[in-house]
Amino acid sequence: xxxxDYIEYNGVFMSHPSPKLSLFEQFAAVAKALSSAPRxxxxxxxxQGERSVEALAQTSGLSVANTSQHLQVLRRVGLATxxxxxxxxxxxxxxxxxxDLLAALRRTAGRHVAEVDRLVRGYFxxxxxxxxxxxxxxxxxxxxxxxxxxxxxxxxxxxAGHIAGAVNIPARDLKQRLAELPAGAEVIAYCRxxxxxxxxxxxxxxxxxGVMARRVEDGFPEWRAAGLPVAGGA
Amino acid sequence: xxxxDYIEYNGVFMSHPSPKLSLFEQFAAVAKALSSAPRxxxxxxxxQGERSVEALAQTSGLSVANTSQHLQVLRRVGLATxxxxxxxxxxxxxxxxxxDLLAALRRTAGRHVAEVDRLVRGYFxxxxxxxxxxxxxxxxxxxxxxxxxxxxxxxxxxxAGHIAGAVNIPARDLKQRLAELPAGAEVIAYCRxxxxxxxxxxxxxxxxxGVMARRVEDGFPEWRAAGLPVAGGA
DNA sequence: ATAACATTCAACATATTAATTGAATCTTGG
DNA sequence: CCAAGATTCAATTAATATGTTGAATGTTAT
Numbered sequence: 001x002x003x004x005d006y007i008e009y010n011g012v013f014m015s016h017p018s019p020k021l022s023l024f025e026q027f028a029a030v031a032k033a034l035s036s037a038p039r040x041x042x043x044x045x046x047x048q049g050e051r052s053v054e055a056l057a058q059t060s061g062l063s064v065a066n067t068s069q070h071l072q073v074l075r076r077v078g079l080a081t082x083x084x085x086x087x088x089x090x091x092x093x094x095x096x097x098x099x100d101l102l103a104a105l106r107r108t109a110g111r112h113v114a115e116v117d118r119l120v121r122g123y124f125x126x127x128x129x130x131x132x133x134x135x136x137x138x139x140x141x142x143x144x145x146x147x148x149x150x151x152x153x154x155x156x157x158x159x160a161g162h163i164a165g166a167v168n169i170p171a172r173d174l175k176q177r178l179a180e181l182p183a184g185a186e187v188i189a190y191c192r193x194x195x196x197x198x199x200x201x202x203x204x205x206x207x208x209x210g211v212m213a214r215r216v217e218d219g220f221p222e223w224r225a226a227g228l229p230v231a232g233g234a
Numbered sequence: 235x236x237x238x239d240y241i242e243y244n245g246v247f248m249s250h251p252s253p254k255l256s257l258f259e260q261f262a263a264v265a266k267a268l269s270s271a272p273r274x275x276x277x278x279x280x281x282q283g284e285r286s287v288e289a290l291a292q293t294s295g296l297s298v299a300n301t302s303q304h305l306q307v308l309r310r311v312g313l314a315t316x317x318x319x320x321x322x323x324x325x326x327x328x329x330x331x332x333x334d335l336l337a338a339l340r341r342t343a344g345r346h347v348a349e350v351d352r353l354v355r356g357y358f359x360x361x362x363x364x365x366x367x368x369x370x371x372x373x374x375x376x377x378x379x380x381x382x383x384x385x386x387x388x389x390x391x392x393x394a395g396h397i398a399g400a401v402n403i404p405a406r407d408l409k410q411r412l413a414e415l416p417a418g419a420e421v422i423a424y425c426r427x428x429x430x431x432x433x434x435x436x437x438x439x440x441x442x443x444g445v446m447a448r449r450v451e452d453g454f455p456e457w458r459a460a461g462l463p464v465a466g467g468a
Numbered sequence: 469a470t471a472a473c474a475t476t477c478a479a480c481a482t483a484t485t486a487a488t489t490g491a492a493t494c495t496t497g498g
Numbered sequence: 499c500c501a502a503g504a505t506t507c508a509a510t511t512a513a514t515a516t517g518t519t520g521a522a523t524g525t526t527a528t
Binding site for chain 4: 032036038062063065066069070086087088
């Protein structure tokens with residue numbers, strides 16, 4: 001749908017962007033959209049699946065107006081898309097390439113952080129103890145039936161989709177609900193993504209209570225993107 | 235080397251960054267470093283190999299002071315490293331993960347640009363004519379000897395490393411030097427990277443003069459990163 | 469229709485960023 | 499040691515981004 005000098009794209013009317021912007025400027029615009037912690041937070045939530053503005057505002061702790069504006073930034077550069085359903089607007093990632101981009105960003109930034117960390121405190125301390133297991137290994141262990149898979153995200157996120165066969169105990173409630181975990185089997189915790197702290201905390205808590213526990217290398221979005229079995233969701 | 239509250243990292247003294255910065259803030263800082271066209275330009279040049287500040291300023295067209303400052307931004311977030319050799323400082327990418335990150339950024343941003351473009355002008359016009367060939371296909375064609383590989387970057391960059399067997403005619407000089415190209419064989423042009431315009435222009439020029447020509451899907455950095463045969467360089 | 473709700477818009481104060489300029493630092497060759 | 503060159507630093511200005519507030523829009527249910 002093209003008007004005189006404005007095109008509609010993704011539900012937004014925008015003036016012709018391409019003519020003047022060099023490719024580098026286009027790339028820079030995408031990077032700029034990624035260059036804010038709240039927006040990365042939102043993207044990580046979107047990586048879990050489609051969410052309404054309100055839901056995103058709630059879980060991210062941002063004001064609704066602020067959330068809306070950040071989401072529009074993400075949409076404008078093509079990282080997210082939106083769908084209007086009645087009075088609600090649902091946002092989601094615009095494609096799997098966005099997951100790849102986020103993963104690449106995490107990898108590079110994480111490497112740098114790790115290097116700095118190593119300098120700051122002579123070496124890693126507990127990080128080794130919190131060694132993660134890979135997706136592949138988790139699949140193998142699940143087939144053997146020798147593990148309990150623990151989803152430590154909030155119930156709403158669990159309900160929207162989770163690793164098939166996982167148990168949901170939010171990180172907050174874990175201490176009170178330890179009894180619900182089957183005895184004997186090692187617990188493998190996961191949450192939103194590779195850098196979601198919930199899983200780290202859960203593993204620490206479990207070990208502190210004498211439960212064998214590790215975390216999965218990455219989170220639910222990566223699991224689903226890999227085409228592995230998922231339960232729940234729309 | 236740790237002082238009271240400052241650590242030396244990468245030749246820079248920085249105050250403890252980790253304690254306060256959340257992971258998202260760390261990631262955002264890296265993205266912010268990518269969010270400027272001049273810096274992406276510099277990164278693309280660095281992807282070719284190590285370069286001095288002066289050389290980078292020259293090829294990018296930025297002032298030396300400005301170049302230096304941008305490079306320091308890249309270094310601070312771990313995208314680039316520097317090495318001091320006499321009076322010169324040589325910068326380079328800090329690892330292959332940076333190439334991956336740039337590739338992911340290009341892919342996502344490029345997809346978006348393509349979608350917008352398709353809307354703006356009913357459909358691609360010449361883009362199809364400028365269809366690229368993949369690295370793999372180029373390797374095959376080179377083995378057959380049925381192609382002339384043309385490097386259209388400036389001579390300095392060519393000298394610093396190029397695809398083994400390539401001919402160097404800078405894009406600027408191409409029109410004058412058409413005669414140097416062996417007749418008969420299709421010409422395959424490449425330059426700095428997948429979005430380097432030089433190769434596009436070269437192909438357009440060649441076709442305009444009746445020479446069969448296409449460009450390679452990506453550029454020299456990707457070729458070298460793939461472990462394919464390289465000539466020249468330090 | 470009207471009220472309640474979800475989302476977006478517009479305007480503002482505050483903070484960051486980018487490029488320029490000129491000076492400061494450091495290194496090498498004479 | 500001194501002069502020239504390479505790089506970095508510091509200070510300035512103009513431009514841009516962020517988060518808040520309150521109003522505007524559009525949608526559903528009563």
